Amino acid sequence: KVFTSTLCTTMHTPAFEFLSGSETHFYESPDRPGVILKYLESQGDAFEVTERVEDFGPGPIERVHKQDFLDYLKTAYEEWIEEGGHPNGVLPGTIPHYKVARLGKLKAANCLAKSGEYCFDLSAVITKDTFKAAWNAAQVTLTAAKDLVRAADEFEQSVEAGSATRKNPPGLYALVRPPGHHAQSDICGGYCYLNNLAIAAQWLIDQPGLKSKADGGPKRIVILDIDFHHGNGTQEIFYTAANPLYTSLHSIDDYPYFTGSALEKGEGEGLGFNINIPMPQATTNDDYVETLDKLIKDHVIPFKPDYVLVSLGVDTYKDDPIAGFLVTSEGYPRIGNSIRKIGVPTLFVQEGGYCIEKLGLNVGGILLGYMG
Ligand code: Q9C
């Protein structure tokens, strides 16, 4: 079942980004969801698409993101224009680098200053509709998470009644943009503003009526981040938590450069619940699936999750314009199949993937591989 909404998928349209010092078109394009949807709709009745979005209000978003950051995102564009900023949108001029700001930081005086305080790079322009789109993407993801609860309950009952086996767990997909996994609790970057998947994960953990099968506590969640880039945002948000377990396969040689090492294992109660598996550039299908299967066997299964939440990026694709792995379109159904074998109800949340020509085939490959 696919959850989406044109409100988030098409409204946020930055005009440009910078790559290696030159201005290029914006790779995280509003055309991306359309080509994915088109492919999924070409697969007979394999996928059921819904544009139904429930309004969960600000509560679940405020559980993950800091209030001052949310206030900033909401008003930034308007303030930027009032201050004489370019209508293209908000882009930082000065980022408070720790080597500069370590002597104590002054309070940001205006939007131009805040733009650096709340953003860590030049790939998260705030346009007129960015906040609305990001908010809607979070609400779509929450709607899908709520449906995951229902689907998982139904699945449990069917398994008990003998009409289903654990080999075919239910799968849901939130087809959203802007993506989320680089957004930390109070800083945007890397095309990401609100961390859709983290918001859904925290909401699932917070539901008082939902109990884990393994220990009767809150639902146990594994996050499997298969985007090419490390999910620094999701890692930061849950760094001191023992639930969810954050796991990530990503390139160690690429963006966001300063996070993603295997030595980042979590802190406090979260120690041991952050698993980074950096991989070299030019990683192939066989390398990737072998590493994923080992991660599942060593860390995902032993955690005894009730739900798996996948940060679904296909920028691991060999022809992705901003990445460097060698996964092919034949690799994606194998990845989906490995995730199916966990045997746990799964919510896929769209993150990166910038080869527009093969985007539908590659995302569809993972979902179809999961469906078996
Ligand atoms: N040479 C996601 O995939 N620019 N974000 C990187 C790399 C930003 C990627 C330049 C890439 C952000 C969700």
Ligand code: ZN
């Ligand atoms: Zn990515």
